[in-house]
Amino acid sequence: MNSNSKTGRSRKYLNPYLGGVLLGLVLLAANFVSGRGLGASGAIKSVVATTIEVVDRDAFNTMPFMAEYAEMHSGSPMRSWLVFQMLGVIAGGFLSGILSGRLRLQVEHSPKITSRRRLVFALAGGILFGFGSQLGRGCTSGSALSGMAVLSLGGFVTMMAIFGTAFALAYFFRRNWI
């Protein structure tokens, strides 16, 4: 079956279809209440924008990327829908982790590689994803998932590119996973 579980200590994961329906309802709620879908990478951008602004005001005002951002967000860049949403994500993930007994400080990796190798790849993957998400105007949550729900062409294209590339490159990184 597809609900894997750790040892008897923790609860099993939800059935993926059920999880999908619930996630779809959350996404629907977001669209109904706020007129927009979910997201994640935008919150990172907000934090980055805030730190740049705080550390070096001049740089902030002259950087074209930041200027475009500042235009859209009057007031502090942290006052953005996504930032509040991501705070909720952390809280929600944490709560779910507590209730299911999955809270544990660990480096999760395939038994065939070392922790260190996993962390190196995690960092590299994060850098690539961070960069790509800005270029692609969204990540899997914001662009692919939310985009698909509103039938956006851009969202669909981004989704195909992400998954297509990951499939194509999977062979080269198989050591890390299987």
Next chain:
Amino acid sequence: MGPLAPNEIISENTNYLIAFFIGIGFGWVLESSGFSSSRKLAGIFYGYDAVVLKVFFTAAVTAMLGLLFMSLFGWIDLDLVYVNPTYLTSAIVGGIIMGAGFIMGGFCPGTSFCGAAIGKIDAMVFIAGLFIGVYGFAFTYGWLEKLYLARYMGEPKISEKLGLSDGLFGLLLILAAIGMFIVAEWAEKKFPREEY
């Protein structure tokens, strides 16, 4: 009549507060479905765990159906709902880079926060990488601006571009998703892995 915030039925601050609760729902469901585990996330690319495919497409289809039906009943004005703009070049190039990041890091931004929330150090390192990547983009934006703004197509919907109605495209998407799920379940049986 939704959406509530653009129609000013709720205030901006209420909107942000609700965003927090929506985030809780988001994080909760992600974590409960196993998206806090990078090994589960990467599983679809090797066939042993199709959770990403199943959750992702089921969610997209559920939300899409929900929006279309709500519009049919007059509960929401779809013209006020944000549709992601299409900048064709950057969507593809950005997607490729993200795909590489996905297979290497085993996370995406949303799931990495879930993973970090339950203590996964690899997720935290991934998040650190995200910040570096975004800073990198901000500082190299000058060189990338042309690429970033290329091939702007407005906010077309897929159904428009294919000449189908929203509903018909939705049906096709549903059928495609079910087809993929069938294949995925076959693959999961064929490439089993130990519990993780």
Next chain:
Amino acid sequence: MKPLKLLALIIIPLGIIIAAIPADRVNHSRLSPDELLQEAGTGTQFISPDVVADMLVQKDPSLRLIDVRTPEEFDAYSMPGAVNIPLSNLLADEYTDILNQDAYVNVFYSNGSVYANQAWMITRQLGYVNNFVLEGGLNYWFGNILSPEAPSQTSPNEEFAKYDFRKSAAAALGGGSVVPAESVTPAVKAVKPPVTARAKKKPSGGC
């Protein structure tokens, strides 16, 4: 029952239902025939030629005149600053941004007002706002704005004010010249229709 089967059993029928329903029931920005009939009946789509004249004289940047006659007629004479969108070609893609917007006051005109009104009906049915019809069309414009008739001495003051206004407008717009009549009331300050911010203000979103 397997979860996948259950899921499929639920969403495939829903998908079929939503696919079967005609698109404009699902998407509500278009007007139903009832709604259109009601709106057409109120006559609010008409804009007075005095208002348009005033906007032209003041060089109001929000005015956009749209000539819905054939290109030949447009070349023969067109109102100042007008663009030509022949009625037969009204729904071409290239004109969508001109017709579906919330920055300008679009004013359709033709020789009479039949074609202009048709243009209004079609675009209104599509849910577009900020489009109006020049009352009386070019025929009225020539006869009454560019060469206004002096009112008889027994007419109320408003008539004189209107006449004066039209005189100066005609002068500014290149019409005939006549000595203005005496009057007491100041010129009619016509009120132009407010541009409806298309309720389609898209919220920002994305990642």
